[in-house]
Amino acid sequence: MIKLFVRIIRDRNFILILAVILGLSIGDWAEHIKSYTFYILAIVMLFSTTGLSTKALFPLKKMIQPLLLGSVLNYFVFGSVIISLAYFLMPTPELFLGFVVIAATPPGLAVIPFSHILEGDINYGIVGVLGAFISSIFLAPIIVGLLSNLDGGIDSGMLFMNMIKLVLLPMILSRLLLWKPIKPTVEKVRGKVVDWGFALLIFTAVGLNRHVFFSNFDILFLVALVLFLSIFGLGWVYEKITTMLGVDKKIAMTQNLLLTIKSSGFAVVTALTLFGKEAAIPSAVMAIFVLLYLLYLSFRMEFRKTRIKSR
Secondary structure, eight states: OHHHHHHHHHOHHHHHHHHHHHHHHSGGGHHHHGGGHHHHHHHHHHHHGGGOOGGGGOSHHHHHHHHHHHHIIIIIIHHHHHHHHHHHHOSSHHHHHHHHHHHHSOBOTTHHHHHHHTTOOHHHHHHHHHHHHHHHHHHHHHHHHHHGGGGTOOOHHHHHHHHIIIIIHHHHHTTGGGOTTTHHHHHHHHHHHHHHHHHHHHHHHHHHTHHHHHHOHHHHHHHHHHHHIIIIIHHHHHHHHHHHHTOOHHHHHHHHHHHHOBOHHHHHHHHHHHHOGGGGHHHHHHHHHHHHHHHHHHHHHHHHHHHHHHO
């Protein structure tokens, strides 16, 4: 019984669902955490980027395509779809800017483990995520800077410095955590630090906006609609295109993840920092949709395997 309980509280999906539930029930505490979200994300990024192996970049000739495609899928394809939908459907500038932040956010690191779980190409995933992370340092300030002009604009230089602090520095410092004497300990605690760190960020975003979840159902519906079409809808369309083009199934699966999976915690902190708590609503809801999409892909794969065995 104790082992089962421990296994449940260590489960990434359970932790995320718990964060949402606690945000809705005791969300007043989120005000106390709000000031520390930037530092929480920095720690999460430091530990999570230890999973990005620079060795996967070699031989460089083979890796150029996934390196570039990771950025194209994550920012240009996904970004164009979600920004277009949000522009026409969002009732307030803050909510629209929340989706702009999502478009500018790097992919979630869940792309890498789920490339393995969903029988994709892990090396392709590592290189694609790494390419998108590096691109985010330059692309995020440009995307947010250009589109936030609809609301008076922001200081792109400040966002660029934040990207340096939250992406480049953690990636560099994470190499120190791979030092042989401490590497086993880091690998042992990495999952817990990342999962609970992201849970704190999601709890904060949900808690700060809990009134919306209980009363403004029209806003929630529109936000959910944009996210459903951008994640489930776009993922389905991309699957059909890659099947028609005869793309290798393993690579196609990883490309699908690079296209649809964004870092919810990163989006939450950036939206809160730049545009306030209302802008963080789309990021908080996105965390739920990303989880549902990954579960959907996992269950669908198991169902297909079971059906093949029963024939």
